[in-house]
């Protein structure tokens with residue numbers, strides 16, 4: 612669960628944040644007066660749903676069923692998934708060092724952590740065409756070097772939390788929702804900013820930013836309750852780093868829209884309705900080629916027939 616830190620932008624530790632007992636609402640699963648919400652425990656074994664579950668269902672409900680309902684053993688894990696997680700961990704190490712006022716880890720130290728995670732997977736790693744562990748090592752070095760050199764790697768404010776988990780009630784018609792938050796920081800005037808880090812093959816368009824906003828709108832809603840007494844979330848940020856020969860680090864900032872949560876709540880309601888109704892149709896397409904269940908899914912499109920990832 613969320614632990615609150617506070618540091619200046621240049622990293623010196625200042626004080627514990629003055630949150631008004633922010634854990635209370637979480638432990639109760641929302642405000643004590645909140646109406647009860649449904650539990651997915653009988654279906655997924657968990658008392659909450661996460662945004663990654665929502666995304667998984669939206670991509671292919673059948674794959675969701677394999678992973679979260681049947682809890683089937685994956686035949687493999689895609690290299691991009693492991694790489695993305697390892698890159699996030701490296702970025703969190705940098706933010707943590709800034710928070711503690713410690714020297715930042717070097718590109719070599721961070722890339723070595725990524726290399727270790729790529730080799731530690733207990734499930735066979737599925738490499739993309741033309742990819743090797745060595746090429747991924749080199750990619751990690753280039754991306755981390757670009758990240759460390761970018762002004763965007765320094766937040767303009769005081770870090771509040773890094774890589775934390777928050778849960779809460781979003782709407783009484785959907786279960787408790789869990790969010791994994793990359794970074795929250797506070798500007799000098801008091802507003803809070805939620806930052807999410809993404810690795811991506813291509814630069815993000817404005818359209819891509821807009822379609823990704825419901826995830827951060829959800830985080831903003833949960834954090835506003837969790838950090839009541841600290842501040843309000845007023846801006847959302849996606850920090851993207853491209854997987855390229857010359858990686859580009861870019862910050863996409865979006866103000867929190869007053870009615871922005873409507874789309875997010877709609878998506879949660881639609882997905883939860885499908886899950887509780889046991890509706891898990893296969894949605895074959897480009898995700899099949901990296902789907903860890905394509906060896907047993909009758910609808911799987913084999914690589915030769917799959918269309919390219921958009």
Ligand code: SF4
Pocket residue numbers: 671672673674677893894895896898899902903904905908909910911912
């Ligand atoms: S192989 Fe394709 S259709 Fe089947 S579960 Fe995976 S993504 Fe869905």
